[in-house]
Amino acid sequence: MTSAPTTSRDVRVAILGCGNVGAALVGIVQDRADALAVQSGARFTIAGIAVHDLDAPRPAHVPRDLLTADAAGLVADRDVDIVVELIGGLEPAGSLVRAALAAGHPVVTANKALLASPDGVALRTLARERGVDLLYEAAVAGAIPLVRALRESLTGERIHRVMGIVNGTTNFILTKMGEQGADYATVLAEAQELGLAERDPTADVEGFDAAAKAAILAGVAFGYNVSDDAVVREGITGITSSDVDFARRAGYVIKLLAIVERSGEAGLSVRVHPALVPDAHPLAGVRGAFNAVFIEGEAAGELMLYGQGAGGLPTASAVVGDLIDATRNLLAGTTAPAPDREPAHLVPEDDLEAGFYISLDVADRPGVLGAVTTAFGDNGVSIRSVEQEGTSGEARLVFVTHLAREGDVRATLATLGGLDVVERIGGVMRIVGAA
Amino acid sequence: MTSAPTTSRDVRVAILGCGNVGAALVGIVQDRADALAVQSGARFTIAGIAVHDLDAPRPAHVPRDLLTADAAGLVADRDVDIVVELIGGLEPAGSLVRAALAAGHPVVTANKALLASPDGVALRTLARERGVDLLYEAAVAGAIPLVRALRESLTGERIHRVMGIVNGTTNFILTKMGEQGADYATVLAEAQELGLAERDPTADVEGFDAAAKAAILAGVAFGYNVSDDAVVREGITGITSSDVDFARRAGYVIKLLAIVERSGEAGLSVRVHPALVPDAHPLAGVRGAFNAVFIEGEAAGELMLYGQGAGGLPTASAVVGDLIDATRNLLAGTTAPAPDREPAHLVPEDDLEAGFYISLDVADRPGVLGAVTTAFGDNGVSIRSVEQEGTSGEARLVFVTHLAREGDVRATLATLGGLDVVERIGGVMRIVGAA
Numbered sequence: 001m002t003s004a005p006t007t008s009r010d011v012r013v014a015i016l017g018c019g020n021v022g023a024a025l026v027g028i029v030q031d032r033a034d035a036l037a038v039q040s041g042a043r044f045t046i047a048g049i050a051v052h053d054l055d056a057p058r059p060a061h062v063p064r065d066l067l068t069a070d071a072a073g074l075v076a077d078r079d080v081d082i083v084v085e086l087i088g089g090l091e092p093a094g095s096l097v098r099a100a101l102a103a104g105h106p107v108v109t110a111n112k113a114l115l116a117s118p119d120g121v122a123l124r125t126l127a128r129e130r131g132v133d134l135l136y137e138a139a140v141a142g143a144i145p146l147v148r149a150l151r152e153s154l155t156g157e158r159i160h161r162v163m164g165i166v167n168g169t170t171n172f173i174l175t176k177m178g179e180q181g182a183d184y185a186t187v188l189a190e191a192q193e194l195g196l197a198e199r200d201p202t203a204d205v206e207g208f209d210a211a212a213k214a215a216i217l218a219g220v221a222f223g224y225n226v227s228d229d230a231v232v233r234e235g236i237t238g239i240t241s242s243d244v245d246f247a248r249r250a251g252y253v254i255k256l257l258a259i260v261e262r263s264g265e266a267g268l269s270v271r272v273h274p275a276l277v278p279d280a281h282p283l284a285g286v287r288g289a290f291n292a293v294f295i296e297g298e299a300a301g302e303l304m305l306y307g308q309g310a311g312g313l314p315t316a317s318a319v320v321g322d323l324i325d326a327t328r329n330l331l332a333g334t335t336a337p338a339p340d341r342e343p344a345h346l347v348p349e350d351d352l353e354a355g356f357y358i359s360l361d362v363a364d365r366p367g368v369l370g371a372v373t374t375a376f377g378d379n380g381v382s383i384r385s386v387e388q389e390g391t392s393g394e395a396r397l398v399f400v401t402h403l404a405r406e407g408d409v410r411a412t413l414a415t416l417g418g419l420d421v422v423e424r425i426g427g428v429m430r431i432v433g434a435a
Numbered sequence: 436m437t438s439a440p441t442t443s444r445d446v447r448v449a450i451l452g453c454g455n456v457g458a459a460l461v462g463i464v465q466d467r468a469d470a471l472a473v474q475s476g477a478r479f480t481i482a483g484i485a486v487h488d489l490d491a492p493r494p495a496h497v498p499r500d501l502l503t504a505d506a507a508g509l510v511a512d513r514d515v516d517i518v519v520e521l522i523g524g525l526e527p528a529g530s531l532v533r534a535a536l537a538a539g540h541p542v543v544t545a546n547k548a549l550l551a552s553p554d555g556v557a558l559r560t561l562a563r564e565r566g567v568d569l570l571y572e573a574a575v576a577g578a579i580p581l582v583r584a585l586r587e588s589l590t591g592e593r594i595h596r597v598m599g600i601v602n603g604t605t606n607f608i609l610t611k612m613g614e615q616g617a618d619y620a621t622v623l624a625e626a627q628e629l630g631l632a633e634r635d636p637t638a639d640v641e642g643f644d645a646a647a648k649a650a651i652l653a654g655v656a657f658g659y660n661v662s663d664d665a666v667v668r669e670g671i672t673g674i675t676s677s678d679v680d681f682a683r684r685a686g687y688v689i690k691l692l693a694i695v696e697r698s699g700e701a702g703l704s705v706r707v708h709p710a711l712v713p714d715a716h717p718l719a720g721v722r723g724a725f726n727a728v729f730i731e732g733e734a735a736g737e738l739m740l741y742g743q744g745a746g747g748l749p750t751a752s753a754v755v756g757d758l759i760d761a762t763r764n765l766l767a768g769t770t771a772p773a774p775d776r777e778p779a780h781l782v783p784e785d786d787l788e789a790g791f792y793i794s795l796d797v798a799d800r801p802g803v804l805g806a807v808t809t810a811f812g813d814n815g816v817s818i819r820s821v822e823q824e825g826t827s828g829e830a831r832l833v834f835v836t837h838l839a840r841e842g843d844v845r846a847t848l849a850t851l852g853g854l855d856v857v858e859r860i861g862g863v864m865r866i867v868g869a870a
Contacts, residue, residue, distance in 0.1 A: 149588075153584075304739075314735050
């Protein structure tokens with residue numbers, strides 16, 4: 001491991017973007033040059049680092065003379081061998097990746113938004129046509145070696161379901177709410193203070209970030225093309241301390257999950273929503289800003305991969321793995337496997353089944369429980385347990401249902417909403433991972 | 436994913452051994468033929484299945500006409516493309532793998548004992564010389580895609596430490612002891628009844644199985660050749676309900692861990708022993724017969740991979756991943772990366788540091804605590820906490836130390852053993868994973 005190879009080709013890497021991840025990548029390429037040469041068979045030279053603002057402050061180890069504001073020019077440089085795209089977002093990242101692939105350069109990217117967009121499919125097709133790698137381990141769950149595990153180790157496996165905690169911000173918030181009993185707004189403010197949540201937290205807390213990752217997982221784990229706008233999505237902004245408290249007492253924790261699962265013969269369900277996860281489930285123990293992806297396969301059984309989902313160094317670590325892979329493939333004249341994908345047949349939400357947690361504020365008077373439970377029964381939803389907490393003149397009923405069709409639960413909620421005695425429909429969440 | 440490829444090469448696979456894993460592999464190759472062809476680029480034909488006893492009872496799906504008692508003849512068959520070795524143990528498996536590699540056949544094996552033996556190094560070298568794959572994802576932690584993650588995704592990563600629960604039998608026993616308060620012998624008997632422990636459980640409970648896996652991890656994660664006889668090893672047979680009970684009250688669980696970690700500039704420590712793991716550590720939540728490997732890397736941070744470590748189908752799932760990999764490489768004329776390894780510089784145990792749990796049965800009379808704590812202090816071991824449980828005429832002292840050199844702890848135990856007031860030295864275990 002420690003001896004540098006005597007002969008190795010030079011591979012020139014263009015880095016697009018120099019934020020936390022880009023700067024960390026530059027550091028690793030500098031500090032671990034010998035080890036990377038042993039592993040990849042090539043000595044990496046940074047051909048250039050494209051940035052938006054040449055004069056922005058950067059860590060001292062980033063060589064000023066490699067910076068350029070001309071990303072398109074860098075990608076077009078005939079001496080570049082591999083392009084690493086770390087700009088993020090749809091444009092100009094998409095055009096630059098397209099240009100790189102069209103020029104026959106392998107591309108390594110951490111850009112989940114781009115890959116999960118309808119353009120992602122076109123870029124994948126272009127890479128195949130040009131016979132070059134388009135690798136994106138860093139786009140889902142940061143440092144966790146998930147994409148390669150699914151693409152290579154589990155490629156022969158028939159996967160039934162993938163459930164992931166793929167957004168560290170929301171997992172931090174939900175963990176704090178669960179362990180400290182604090183309410184959503186307080187913990188969000190704390191996360192913003194710590195730099196774990198953006199000032200505009202919408203992408204995280206409304207599940208958009210997780211939805212992009214779910215779309216990518218649908219491709220990698222199941223071989224279906226799904227774009228993020230087709231992902232059923234629900235965020236965590238409506239979760240109250242009372243929901244969290246009930247979950248804890250009942251033996252659950254609340255997690256925002258990205259779920260991709262087969263449904264019926266050829267159907268797929270791709271969704272992001274908060275869910276009650278039993279304490280004994282491996283996902284329940286994933287705390288703070290960590291990510292984890294739980295995989296259920298036919299032969300492999302239950303697997304979970306856990307690690308840091310974000311941050312400069314962890315994400316750069318995943319980029320380095322792809323960079324080595326792309327380099328080996330380039331030198332060997334091959335590419336990583338990228339089998340054909342088909343459009344997914346997404347099953348209607350109403351046909352999915354889950355157990356549900358439903359919290360209702362009701363008038364505290366005789367006959368209420370009967371009226372409410374009748375609404376469940378009339379819509380074909382069977383109640384597993386109900387718990388009543390009285391306050392003066394008002395009461396809260398917390399229901400846990402048996403497995404129920406989502407359509408039937410939706411109909412039940414509509415019926416409940418029409419009842420005089422129901423003051424408010426509170427938390428409604430699916431229960432997953434129960435035995 | 437569902438369409439079979441229109442053109443694909445036939446790849447003929449020789450399977451050596453037809454126990455649980457072999458039979459499961461035959462089933463997967465039969466049932467998922469189309470999917471495997473899409474993923475690998477080849478249609479698998481089973482060239483033959485070598486077994487010890489042609490007449491032993493086998494599942495109905497195993498074709499009788501493919502069975503042969505002549506394993507060496509099957510390996511020598513010129514029409515064989517890839518050899519899968521599932522016999523286990525050193526011989527005849529070692530000779531058969533050697534013959535296959537020498538004949539230029541890629542080999543997929545689940546044989547941890549062989550790979551961890553001094554022969555393992557020679558086989559690895561032979562594979563490199565012949566330019567063929569020797570793949571062994573199934574040899575460590577069953578279905579968990581660990582070897583490929585370390586070999587490819589994390590290949591650019593400087594890994595500091597790998598800690599694994601890599602033996603399902605002992606984790607089942609320790610989980611039951613922890614959750615039910617049962618003693619070792621009772622739970623071992625239960626595990627034997629359930630088929631989770633052998634009638635002679637030595638290989639599992641004395642840590643030999645975990646030691647072989649630790650040796651393999653030293654190679655895959657750190658690039659060092661280590662054979663299993665060089666692994667420091669301690670089993671779980673001495674663990675009592677009282678140890679487990681103290682651990683629980685103090686916020687720990689007891690796990691048998693295989694640990695490989697860097698020590699100093701160029702040193703490596705490779706060991707298997709029971710340890711107290713804090714409840715909040717991800718390894719603490721790994722229950723029953725599950726396996727998990729916790730990895731600490733410089734850039735990636737903390738990672739954990741969790742899943743089923745044994746069983747026919749899960750292990751066969753890992754074999755299938757390797758089979759697809761070997762096939763792709765065969766068709767592309769490449770091999771999986773297998774960089775040079777160096778012999779490890781194993782650090783002396785005495786120089787390692789850990790916090791320790793030490794339980795002593797002592798005479799219940801004045802002055803005992805003073806004499807005992809003096810023994811710690813005289814040997815340079817600092818006490819973090821001590822707890823005293825009195826019984827009539829006798830008492831138990833439970834110490835938790837600060838970080839201490841193992842050599843100093845050993846010296847302390849020697850001193851304690853020479854004290855009149857110490858009736859018995861009970862559990863002595865390292866504490867790992869504490870903040």
